[in-house]
Amino acid sequence: MIVDSTALTEQAVRDILISSFQSAGQRCSALRMLYVQEEARDRLLNMLYGAMDALTIGDPWNTDTDVSPVIDTDAQTEISDYVAAQEKAGKVLKKLPAPETGTFVTPAVIDVGGIEDLEREIFGPVLHVATFKARDIDKVVDDINGKGYGLTFGLHTRIDDRVQQIVERIHVGNVYVNRNQIGAIVGSQPFGGEGLSGTGPKAGGPLYVNRFRRTAEAEHVEAPEGKAVSLSDLQTALDELDARNWAVRPNRIEVLRKALSGKGGVIRKALAETAALDMTPQTLPGPTGESNRLAMYPKGVVLCLGPTLDIAIAQAAQALGTGCAAVVVAPGAEQAVKPLIDAGVPVAGLEGSVSAETLSEVKGIAAVAAAGNSDWTRELRIALAKRDGAIIPLETQTISPDRYVVERHLCIDTTAAGGNASLLATAE
Template sequence: MQLLSQQFINNQWVASKGTRMLDVMNPYREERIAQVTAGDASDVDAAVHAARKAQPAWQALGGVARAAYLEGFADALETRRESLITLSATNNGKPLMEAGIDLDDAIACYRYYAKQAKALDTRQGEPVNVEMEGVEARTYHDPVGVVGLITPWNFPLVTSAWKLAPALAAGCTVVLKPSEVTPLPEQVLADIALEINLPAGVLNLLNGDGEGIGAPLTRHPGVDKISFTGSNRVGEAVMQAASARTASVSLELGGKSPIIVMEDADPEQAADWVMAGIYFNAGQICSATSRLLVHENVAEALYAALAERMDALTLGDPLAEGTDLGPMTSAKQRETVQRYLNIAAQEGLTAVRDATHRTLPDQGYFLAPTLYRDVPVESRLWQEEIFGPVLCARSVVSEAEAIALADDSAYGLAATVISGDPERAKRIGRKLKAGSIWYNSEQLVLPETAWGGFKRSGIGRELGPWGLSAYLEVKHVIGPA
């Protein structure tokens, strides 16, 4: 069993001031594989101090020099590819294929922001067109400063990359808090920092939970910005803590995303895209298209196609080749999803497929892939984020009804539209209130395109140039020409 009782501060592994230890589990074997320190406010204070001291020199390096370090992170992750895939599958419960996607997307993100860092140098001092004669104005982009990054347990490596890469590219220094549920993959970032000779204090990594690390980090007066991905409940607390000192926040929160299948869609092809949108990572994905709106003319054919595919899913050991669906990442998450399944039973929802249709593995935090049809819009399962392999469906009679029901949600993170007419699919997508809308495809998340949502799905955007801008302040210098 691995014991992680130290924190990575100022390029050194140092003893944590925290006295509690947290268990890290293998969700398939249901056994403890590590313990990490819970950390405390003293650890946060030391890390923030190191980051604050390092920030001016890191900014002064310039974008080209910072880009070389970002390429170093990408290269080092590539050399560790197989071991990190295995570690992610072991700690998170992802099948090997999904763990590979997580890592490859992270590598692509570091490489993308290396290019953005280089381009940032060319943007400094750009002239502004002003109408007043005899006056000139120039634009500069300065880093926010010290940022606290709090990442979730469902996609550890890629969500860290989405925050860490643009923050470093912008010239910020960082205190990173991985999830205490899946902290093991992200420990490699500290090792890489030493390997590539990242200047001391630029990256500090603190292990711990919300009580020991998360809350003190969001309240710390030396932190200029917090970027958080996770639940709405915690995100609201982060926002309140940051507001006390008017600190900037980026929040990527929940989702209850729709997937619309129109009457001109091929049910067989649509079924593949529906499956990918809800059962990837056992449904533990913020953008999971967990509300299916299918035109009544193709509803029965689609339900039949989905049932066939659900029956064919292989549930089992994430490390075994051919596993399609791993366990829930934690016993707590399995209990959370099970409560929704109990509500479904109480509400009398009609299951096309659920636990009564298959035998689950003897060990592991497994839940059966589930599909309910004709779900009332008043149902809690239709309205609330479940974060598990549970799809709720209902039929619609028109395009207008599909759009109205899709937008009838407190969230607006993502959506998918499937139609035999691509132009129609794009037109429908353009009307939806969501940050990312796919048409006739799986969920393609690209480093060049923004990630974030409307309404209760959060504040701000990650990825693309917008992700870099989240860690920059705009400054104008104005005077006589």
């Protein structure tokens, strides 16, 4: 969560408290890392400490309890040892006494330089706090993205432009503005992350139920023929692609249909299915004073491996149609993608195939498309699983354009300006 100097309010403190300590911090969406603008740090922390002193730690059957026990003794020991180590290092800013009986852990606030100081998630009532300068807010967001996790993110600000600036930059599945960041409600806030926090689709979102359907596998499941492309050639092709302008073009399908004119079969079907995928942002229902918005975004650069040329082009058509860039690797790929390149489409073609070893090392891919269920796709899946960093999905369905998008939900408490609606429109 990021809190700037315009959002120094009791509501912000309450939302920090709820997000960090409710359910003893044992929620996947709980607040672990808080960034506070330096001008607001001292006052906000003083308010937070006072609010923490009012917390009731005890029996979860008691309706007055704010912080309950953690799940078991192993969790209790791990969290308590971590807090003790941080206290020894002089990093604990505030902690509360915990009951002596039961698997309770003391709620604690720990001082850190930034999210890069967090080596692992502490799944309990532990809040880490860092300070930032206003001019460095983009760097803060980049540091958060760089950690690779992307489930929930909170923002407290009264500047509309800042909301837009951060929402467009942050790579997380659920963003909460001027409210707490836990307790997603199905139907209002479809829930799910990206990167190391999941590959989608969102629970409760429009793409969710379709994943439970049985679909036909590709007829061609044998490994593609051709000499394996080198890691350097593949990396160069990936690095040279830039889909930023392509992603915002409203006529992507029209451009693809013209460039692939005359193609039938699986390519034509891929274009038709992609054209039918509605990527229009959706306004979802919610209580009065809350805005809920679900949008789809291109997943990133997709590596299309076929195994046949037609299937590889069909995979690329779906990826490109949703705004992604694509690298097609298959016999005949270089000539096949030339009409697309001439049309200004962010695509590259390489002759041959991609080995599992190369797949485990190449950088800059968001997904790999390889149709069917075979020993070949199994080797690719194992190679992807060995990679460090974000989870890279292997898309084995021949036609499934929704596999090339990420869903992001934005929830805004529109009443958070304290009754003064003009504050939400204040320019920085």
